[in-house]
Structures are given as C-alpha cells and as structure tokens.
Amino acid sequence: MSKTSKLISEISRLASDRRPRAVGLLGGGVIGGGWAARFLLNGVDVRLYGPSDRAVERVQNMLANARRAYQRLTTLPLPAEGALTVVDSVAEAVLGAELVQESAPERLELKQQLLALASRAAAPETLICSSTSGFRPSLLQAEMDHAERLLVAHPFDPVHLLPLVELCAGQRTAPETLGRAAEIYRSVGMHPLVVRKEVDGFIANRLQEAMWREALWLVHDDVATVKEVDDAIRYSFGLRRAIIGPFRMSGDATGMRHFMDKWGPALKWPRTKLTDVPELTGAFLDKLAGQSDAQTKSDNLTIPEIQQKRDDCLLAVLQALRAKGYGAGETLLSWEKGLRDRDPQLIDLDSQLTSGSGPLRMATRQIPSDWLDHDGHLNEIRCFQLFGSAAGTLLHYIGLDGEYLSNSGNYRSVETHLSHLRALYAGDRIRVLTQVLGADDKRLHLFHMMMREDDDGPAVTGEQMLVHVEAGNGRSGPVQGKLRERVLELGRLHAELPRPGRAGASIGLR
C-alpha cells in the first residue's frame, strides 16, 4: 500500500472525540462565519479575527440561523455553546488555539500574508489550515514559519451543515498533520477526505465547476434559462447526488466495464461543449473497473440490494422534500392530490354507510418493511399515522374540505390511546375499521381497529377524542352547517353498533 493510501485508511478509522478546546478563525465571511457557527455549536471556543464591524454582525446572524438549524438537526441535547471572542489582530486570534482556520477572500497574496503572520504568532505545534477553494497548499506555505503544519481544509457552504472537508497537503506539509486535523474536523461532525495529489481546485470544486461551465454555455446559447438549468438538475440527477456519485450512473447493474463499453463511445459525441476526455486505454478502463468493483464489494450488498438501497434513499429524500413542499417534493404533492381526487375509498364509504352494516372500512394496504421497529414489529408511530389518516378520510368523506378549513374550522386530536394486542409484520395486509363512539357539537369520539385482512380480531386499537376548533383563532367552538349535520348523523347511525370491548379502557398494572 502506498504511503498516501495507508494514511487515508488510518484516517478513516480515527475516533471522533478529539474535540479541541479553542480555535482561531481568520476571516468572517460566508465561510469564516460558517466555521464559527459549526465550532461554537459543538462547544468549541472561537477567537475570530474579522476585518469589519459588518462582518461581526453577519457572523451573529449566521450563528442565529445555525442555532435554529441545529435544534432541528437532532433531538439530542447539544453541548454548551462555545464562547465567541472577536479580536483585533491575528496574534490574538491564534492565542491558545489548537487549530487556526484561515477563510480570507480568494486572493493569493492576502492569504499568504495572513498565514505568514499566523505562523509567526502561533506555537509551532498549532495546526494552520486554509479554507481556500482552490490554491495549492505549496503556494500558501511560501512565506510561513513552520510550514509543515499548514494544510488546506476546504469546506462547503453552508459550513454548519455540509459535512465534507477536503484535506490537501503541500510539499512541505508533515503527513501526520492530516490525521490531527481529520480528528478535529470529525469531532465537530464533518467527513474529512484526503486529496491524493496537490491540484488546483481539489476534487469537489473541479467537478462543480465543470458542470457550471456547461451551465453557463447553456444559458449563453439560449438552450435554457437559469431557472430551467436549476430545475433540470433538482428534478433529476440532483436527487441522486446526495446518495450516489457519477460513477454509479447505471441502473442496469452490469458493472463499470459494461457501462464504459456502452457509454465510452458517447464521450466522443458532441453532447457537451467541451469533449476532451482521457484516452480510454485498456489500462485506464482496468483502473476504473477495478476501483468500481472494489467499491461495490466493500458495500457488501448484492446488485438487487444496492438498487433497493438506492430506491430507499431516493424515497427518503423525496419524502423529505415533500415535507418542505419544495422541488421534487412539490411534484410528489401534486401527484398525491391527483390520487386523492380519484380516491375510490370515498365512493366506497358512501355505499358502506347506506348499507349501514358496521364500522367504516378503510382501504387495505400492505405493511412495507421500513415501517418496522428494530425488533420486527410494526412501528408505533406508523400505527398512530394510520389511525390519523383514517380519521382524515372519515372527515374528508363527511365534507371537511378546503373551503371548510379556511372559512369554518377543523378538528384536532386532544387525546389518543393506542393499544397493541397482536404483532404485525412486513407484508401483512391490513385494514383500519373506524367507529364513531359519540359526537356532539364540539367533540368527536372515534375508535379505530387495525386488523389483518385474514384475521377477525384487532391487532392494534386506537381510541381518539377530537375537538372542533374555529378557523383563525384555533379555539374550540361548535362544528358548523352541513358538516355538523353529517357528524351528528354518523354518530346516531354508529350508536346502534356494538361498543368495542376496549373502548374507555385505562392503563395499569393488572
């Protein structure tokens, strides 16, 4: 194994608990401010040398934003925030810092000057890292004392959220500094990646910029507008990029060599503005195929498993964006609106009700395997959601539509009691039956039973009290108009049904 490969493999095994006490930051722009937020919210003290009053204000704003983001990022308690000290000189910034991070504007002389100053003020063992988006570290080392502790540590905007930091050593960098830096970045939630050769722009920015050049040509040539270029990406391969890189393009699962056989010739076609590519020699194809096979092998999954994993990750991303009503999530929402408008369920509820024979029977569905807990049982939160969705279908059916929501009000759940009676597993076809136990002007008392299709007793029951709240103020108030009539009518109809045994049960030991 080469020295670089050995170092890379050592770094991948490093622990993540080597959090520094304090860091010094040079520069308080978008990147410097992002570093400040990431370190402070991870409990690290920050000494910030920023050039202007405006920079301090901006850092405070970025920190407020990041604080808000970290509250959403995890439900775990965060460490006590580090202390932010704004200082007036490089010397004060590096004082007591285990790591100094330079994030000045992208001008070589400015960075060289700052790094030289920092190197003279800091103890010789202090790590000095540059956030440069493209200058080779050897150039940055030019004027420094103890240049062996300088490396590039290139983060991505927004720094408080994106995990990658590219580590690149210069000619004079001591190899062990990469490991020390990697430990520190990992301790604040980042993913350090060592760049094997010193090269302008490192890895990710070269890839981003290649795409950006092509994007500029597309707009320049009027093939697409700025918005259309953005849309072309975020509705298509952009959704895959959070999950898999460009070397795993193919869904046909026949491996990189087959992929290159198929698509290698297309690299000579005029499908990009710039078509220069490495010559596809046997040696180069061997390298690509070998590295790709090694990656697939280290995943330790069969090809169908890899495809399922990819789909599951894509589904998770699509659902995340649906929750935000954004991009491809918006497309998903409008598709679901179509499903709802065509829902055969509502017609079916109507015939059930006129026949008046029992609780309302919701549509059956199969339990997918990602609805299970680690112990293989249907997850409690999913039961909760299924009962909530049965209540929603019932309300929709009796006339709670968009107009009623905006003008009159809504029902909200004030009490819920879930009981698990029998286990449910992946693949089980289940159905929810919903019975109205009582209804008055304000309240609607429901009882849900989740049954396996081939079973006659409920596996999970859910008792629920809903209260009608008024549109606008959200205070409880009487249900109105046609909806009121139908709620009360449904209550009267269901009053004739036998009361489920577990209705009104309480929880207790024996």
Added chain:
Amino acid sequence: MSKTSKLISEISRLASDRRPRAVGLLGGGVIGGGWAARFLLNGVDVRLYGPSDRAVERVQNMLANARRAYQRLTTLPLPAEGALTVVDSVAEAVLGAELVQESAPERLELKQQLLALASRAAAPETLICSSTSGFRPSLLQAEMDHAERLLVAHPFDPVHLLPLVELCAGQRTAPETLGRAAEIYRSVGMHPLVVRKEVDGFIANRLQEAMWREALWLVHDDVATVKEVDDAIRYSFGLRRAIIGPFRMSGDATGMRHFMDKWGPALKWPRTKLTDVPELTGAFLDKLAGQSDAQTKSDNLTIPEIQQKRDDCLLAVLQALRAKGYGAGETLLSWEKGLRDRDPQLIDLDSQLTSGSGPLRMATRQIPSDWLDHDGHLNEIRCFQLFGSAAGTLLHYIGLDGEYLSNSGNYRSVETHLSHLRALYAGDRIRVLTQVLGADDKRLHLFHMMMREDDDGPAVTGEQMLVHVEAGNGRSGPVQGKLRERVLELGRLHAELPRPGRAGASIGLR
C-alpha cells in the same frame, strides 16, 4: 413573449388529471422497464414490445421493485395497477395506445427504424416520443410518417422515481404535441421541462456529462479514486443539488452579479481540466443577473427566508439519509453518538435519583417551528417522540446498553395514552418529567408530563405501558440481572411520589 416562452408558461399551468388509458412501449431495458413500472403503477395499461425473454423477466423484476417503492412513496391508496401485455411486434404495441414511448439502445439507425415502423402502424394522432439520451429529434424524424407528432421525452434512471422528463421538439414537430405530452407525463407524477432549442444531449445530460468528464480526469490523473470522487460529491454539494442548482451557489445572498464579479475571474484559473467558457460580456452578465433575479423574485421570499428554506431542505435531506444510515446520514449518526456519549443528562439523572425528590427531570429543549401542526400547536407525533425519547433516556440511564440489547432483551411499548391539556407553541422551552407508576418482572408503567419551563402544570401527558421482550425471539419475558434490580428499585423509590391526577384516565364524552 416568444412563442417558446408562451408554450412553456402554458405547460406550467396544465392540469395533471389527463391520464391515458394505454401506452405502447418499444424497448424493455432499464429505461423501458422504468417507464413500464411508472405507467402500470399509475393505473395505465402497457403494451410492451421488448426484444428478448430476458427483457420480460427484467421488466417483471423492475416492476416488483417499483411496487415496493410506491408502497413506501405514499400512504394514499394507489390506483388499480394497469395491465401489462407483452407483444411480438411494433404494430401490436401501438394498438390503441395514446402515446408510444421508444426506449431502444442508443443507436441512431435502430431508433429511426423503430420510430418509422411505429409511425406507419399508429393512428396519425398518436403521440410518439423517444427516450433518447441525446439524439436531436430532427434526426429521429427522418424516416417517419406524420413526423409532426414525434418529440423527445427524455427521462432519468430510475424512471419510476425521478420526476424530470425533458421535452424537445424537432424541426417538423407540431408545437401543440408538447402540451399534450406534458399533460400525460404530469398525470403519472412527472415534471416536464421544455428544452428551448434543439441540441445534442438536451440540458441535464450535458451537465452530468461535463462533470463526468472531469471525474474521469481526476481518476485518470490519480487525484482521487472512483470512491473518493463519489464521496466528494455526496458529502458536499451533492446534498444541495436535490434542492438548488449551480446558479444558486452563493450563501452570501448578494445576487448573481456580485457572485460573477467575485467568481468570474476564477473561470480562467486552471481549476478544471477544460477551461473554455463563454466570454463574460456585459450583455451575457446582464442576462445571467436578470434571469437569476427573476427566479429569486418569483420565489417571493426575502434573502434570509431563502437561506432558512435552503437550510430546512438540507436538514430534511440529512435526516432522511440518517434514517437510512447512508452517506451524510452516517456522518450525522456518528456525530450524534458523540453527543450521546458526552450527554450531561445521565450524570444529572443520577444526582436527581440520589436526592430522591420527585419524577426524573429530562433536559429542557426549545420547540422549533417545524414541530407545529398547520394550526400552530405542537404536533402530536412530536409529543409521542419526546415521550419515547424520555423513556429511552430513562432505560439507558438504568443500564439498558448495547450489550443488554444484543444478549438479553429490550422494552417495547404496548400501550400509550396521550392527552393534550394546554397548547404549546414554537419557541416554548419545555421539559419532560417522567415518573414510574409501577414495575414488575415484565412490565414498566410510566407517566410523562411535558411542561413549559415557566409553568407549573403539564401541557401534555403521556401514560405508557412497556413490556420486556427477550432478545432473539421478541417474546415477552422477564427483565434480567442488574437491569431488573434497577428497574424494581426505581419503581420502589417512585412509589412514594404522589400519583398524577390523570394516571389511569380513560377517554369518553363526559
């Protein structure tokens, strides 16, 4: 407004309920099989002309996979699946189809031949679309009858999940066919995007391929391995690409003109292999800035709101990947493990218990605004999660660790009763107090109270019965060893506390 712009704006306003009854598919590879799955699962009949027995088997596998994915994609009932008919000729495939989709291998003559055959067999009003990843539609029209109904409709793998379809007209295409095709694709959950000019590779593939060329150079020059290129993307800008395209690179919110002032010169630096870019004339910069400003304006958000929206979408994507334990989600999990290892809460519980003064007090936290329902109250599922996490902290504290989980067992919740007593809002600082109401060999009866820090009554209560289940078989069985001692001890200690008023309550109208 130009004719193209008018068409594009019309298409963006189309309804999504124009679902066809049947489509004909030519080709059953990765793309053809993906189309089959998308149409069938949306209730559209498919007549598939695929060249080999193996193709039919592969389509069946892809359909099974897609069925699994659609069950996870939505909790809404899906339409009844369309019927799949495998046919032996192009003529049979186009029979009764409103749209014919060609997805043959990427060889021009083969595609021309298939499309010509289809055009002679199909009624003149049948839409004929090609899935080509790069041939100009004018070339594909060469041999066709009624070539005016041919357009390119280029999808992305996996076709059943990725929403984009690029529509590109050839010289002989009738403009109204784009609208007709867009309606059909939208009805099956896709996002149609019209390409303004006929160009090889259309939009998204040109962008992907530019990046891929650069990726090939990086591997060729040993700057990174295949895996490192993939990682550089999925841990950094890949996470943004599902949300925002390359023209919204900048977090400093000063607009495209400022961005180009700052980064335009860098386009001449050797930071990609190929550096040819359009000349940054005043007119081109005006176009970029104008289109970018228009996009920002149409979002109707202030700059800080845009940044929060970006962060919220990124958080949602990160959390989606955490749920899958994949990519950046893995980094997040290992960061959280660090937080848990350093959790001051557990030390604090210990001192609470030795002082023996009341229910266990969990850490406080603030309610973020995305934990609210549409009506501004704390979401019921979040209450459920907060009580679940309090139970988890309690169990972790009394010694339920990874070793116990693997060798002895776990507790699972069999009954839960949530009651909402007072409203909670975003920004409220809340704390959960947890009291053991009873414990025996198998059962653990808990009562949680969620309180505002500045309030003395509970806002939400949660009563919960947990049962101990054995590792391996998941059946209920007695708690073991040290954990048993500590559970029973905690039960004895808390038996001396006053019993909460709502413990053992049942649900009912008065």
